[in-house]
Amino acid sequence: MPLINIAGSERFAYRPKPPEKTRELASGVRLHAVSDADVAAVDPLTYEVVRHRLAAIAEEMGDALKRMSGSVVVTDCNDFGATILDECGDSVIVGLYNTQLAASVDMAAKWTLENRAARPGIREGDMFFCNDPWVGGGLHQNDATVMAPLFHDGELFAWTAAVCHQVDLGGVSPGSWSVEGRDVFWESTPVPPVKIVENGEIRADIEDMYLRRSRVPRLIALDLRAKIGANNIAQERLTQLIAKYGAKTIKAVMKRMMNDAESRLKAKLRELPDGEWSGVAHQDSFRSGDRNIYKIALKMSKRGERLTFDFTGTDKEVEGFANCTLAGLRGGIMPIVLTMLCGDIPWAPGGIYRCFDIVSEPGTINNCNFPAGIGKASVASAWATQNVVSECVGNMLAVHPEHRKSLMCVCCGTWDLALLAGLDQRGNPFVTMVCDSMAGGLGARVDQDGVDTGGLNCIPMGRVADVEINEFSFPMLYLWRREEMDSGGPGRFRGGAGGSSCFIPYDSPIGGVHLVVSATGKALPQATGLSGGYPAATQHDVLVRGADARSMLARGHIPASLDEVGGTAQVLQQHLETNLDAGDVYFTHWQGGGGYGDPLLRNPILVARDIAAHKVSPRAAAEIYGVVLLADGTVDTSATGAARERLRRQRAEPAPASSGELA
Structure with a gap:
């Protein structure tokens, strides 16, 4: 059945220009604004002190999330975002965590201003929950955001927002990764902004509705409180800052931070030669059994101080769970702009977005219509968008004698997902992603090799959980986790090496665990090189049935290769849902980074x-x-x-x- 755009779904489309020019919304919510003269009046010393304090508050939000969350994805892998926005919903500062997530929070805040100000209203002590990628705040439904308006003297002064990946929010398959899915109705239900905290109290009815969908409701409830707590801490710190320096000064600094980011990025763009650069990112398979190849096409142009990202020619949306919405498209652009173009510029997306235009046709795989499947968006079409943006921005920088030092080839071309679910060693239900591919290889630079298992450029502070943490938290036992030979892209400067993990289910009261695999980049490489550099190796996943690993461990020998464990090896296609039995072994090999320059x-x-x-x-x-x-x-x-x-x-x-x- 072909995908259709359900009537009325356009209401949930992102509108980039809410009524921000007026001091008062039609609903009566007053916005706290400052004039250009107020912005210019802030002295340099005060500006720097307050700017760094705002950045520290964003970092404190992230620290609060990590301390209060019970999810390894958050506490050990840093797969979350923390953002401070102005009264209009423009992002003033993002932390060094998942910049994909932080790139779309402004969409959700602006949509909330437009659609929730009258009913149920936006008031002091409220917070809004959202996991609808067509609205924003995340790239797929598992990215759940809590946004909090901050009021001062009865006026809406700012927003704070915390977003993190939730391990399971329902849908057909554990972890909400529906590998057989055809559309969004196979997946977790997307929820547009709804008031989940009212006058400082959690609304039990909304929380019950939210938790009812999950296979691990207690963990999701804890993460919800972690995000509420992070917002509370941020708002307390912002209130203290306002009391010390005055509301006009703080708001002027926020506006100037965005203006500064805009002006400095435009100055850098003026130094680069005008031109056009094009690239194509490919994906293999949008669902289980799909053997097709799909493309995201980009023509990036630079004229003067402005960039244009034109995705005309991208394939139409398809049945499957790997499309992404406009939030995912933006989430593919902003991390590359931040890391390659803004390394020496304050990360204020509200100002950076002013420097470029996006051309994209709705109904394509990286700007899909409702109800296209989007459960894998963050590590599928959004990730592939990031790859082709990385390639084009890198080629633009390569021609400048100084700025070329900031380019980096594509890092770890996609995410090698292995998701486990079942009963843990304590008899409790669990669902978790094995986030080992967070240690992907970084792309090569113009003058140095990429960092081996160095991480992901879209999550600068991303981490891989300790083996011991995973084994303590979940019923699994590692045989190894290591870097892999020939996994980085060859080049004059080599791409960083990727790695592999090999483990068995261990100590679950039911013996085995449920396994969901979703790992593309097997039919063709996705971490491309630049200037004659080769791509990184493709991904490679193997499920060994009836292996001898347990008896080998009992004899005191730790196997170091799949050849040693015996059994029947099955090289896996891109998507699979099955059981990992007590006698089975799972091997996952993720990608490295692309190479730079001719290997010869x-x-x-x-x-x-x-x-x-x-x-x-x-x-x-x-x-x-x-x-x-x-x-x-x-x-x-x-x-x-x-x-x-x-x-x-x-x-x-x-x-x-x-x-x-x-x-």
């Missing part, structure tokens, strides 16, 4: 060091880098020169005529 230009000594460190295999050294080593591991200079010359000649030879279709 890499210093042979660096290749030799990579071989010694097991980052590169001798075969890859010979066939890709053209490096020949002597018996003692040093470079054979003469043979290496000849090998590289031979490889260059082979590149110039015409491709052989096709003998038929590929099998």
Whole structure:
């Protein structure tokens, strides 16, 4: 059945311009605003002190979330966002956590101003819950946001918002990853902004409705309170700041932070040459059994001080759970702009968004209509959008002698999801993502290799949970977690290595666990290189049935390869939902980063060091880098020169005529 746009769903579309030019909404909610003269009147010292204090408050929000949450995804992996916004819903500051999430909170705040100010009203002591990606505040339904308006002297002064990934909010499959899904109705129900805290008290009716959908309601309830607590702390600190410096000064600093980010980014853009850059990001499979390839096309242009991201030519939305909404598209742009273009600029998205335009056709895989499936949006179409934006921005920076140092090739081209559910070792129900692929390889730079298992550029402070934390929290036992050879993209500068994990279910009272796998990037690489650099290796997941791992451990031997564990190995397609039984082994191998520059230009000594460190295999050294080593591991200079010359000649030879279709 083809996807359709249900009548009336346009009401939930994001409108970028709420009634922000007036001091009072039609509902009577008064906005606290300042004039341009007030902004200009703030002295430099006060500006810097207050600006850093606002940044500290955002960080304190993140710290509060981590301290109050019970979810490993939050406490150990930093998959959350904390944001301070002005009275109109423009983001003033985001923390160094998940910048994908923080990039769309402004959408939800502006929608709330437009649609909730009259009924039920926006008042002091209220907070609003939202997990509707068509409205904003997150990229898929598991990204649940709590937004809190801050009032001063009866006027709406600002907003604070906390958002984090919830491990399960319902839907057909545990963890809300419906690999068989065709549309949003297979997934967790998206909820547009609803008042969940009223006059400082949690509304029990709304909380009951929210928790009823989850397989782990107590954990979700704890995370809800963590987000409410983070907002309370932020509002307390902001109130103290207002009392010390005055409301006019604080608001003027907030406005100036966005103005400063805008002016500094525009100045940097003026230094770059005008031009157009294009790229295509591919995805393989939008649901279980799907063997198609889908593309996100981007033509990025720069004229003067303005960027345009034009996604014309992107594939139409499809049945499956890997589309994303406009929030996901924006979440694919902002992390790259922040990390590559704004490393020395305050991260004030409200000002940065003023520097670029987005051209996108609704009804495409990264700007889909309701009720397209979006359960995997954050690590599917949104992530692929990020990949192609990274490629185009990197190519733009590559031509400037100074700014080129800020470019980075695509990092860990996609997320290798393994989700476990069942009963834990204490007999309690659990659902969790295995977030080991948070340790993806970072892309190469113009003058250095990418960081091995260095993380994700969209989550600067992302972390991988300790093996011991995962084993303590969930019924699993690791055989290994390590970096993998030849996983980083070859280049003059090598992409950072990816890694792998291998584990068994362990100590669950029912023996095994439920397993949901959703890991694309297997049919084709997704972490592309730049300037002749090669992409990182594809993902690789294996399920071994009837393995001998437990008896080997009982004998005191820890297996170090899949060949050792015996059993029947099944190389997995992109999506699978099954059971992981007590005698089974699961192996997941995630991607590294893309390489920069021609591999034949890499210093042979660096290749030799990579071989010694097991980052590169001798075969890859010979066939890709053209490096020949002597018996003692040093470079054979003469043979290496000849090998590289031979490889260059082979590149110039015409491709052989096709003998038929590929099998």
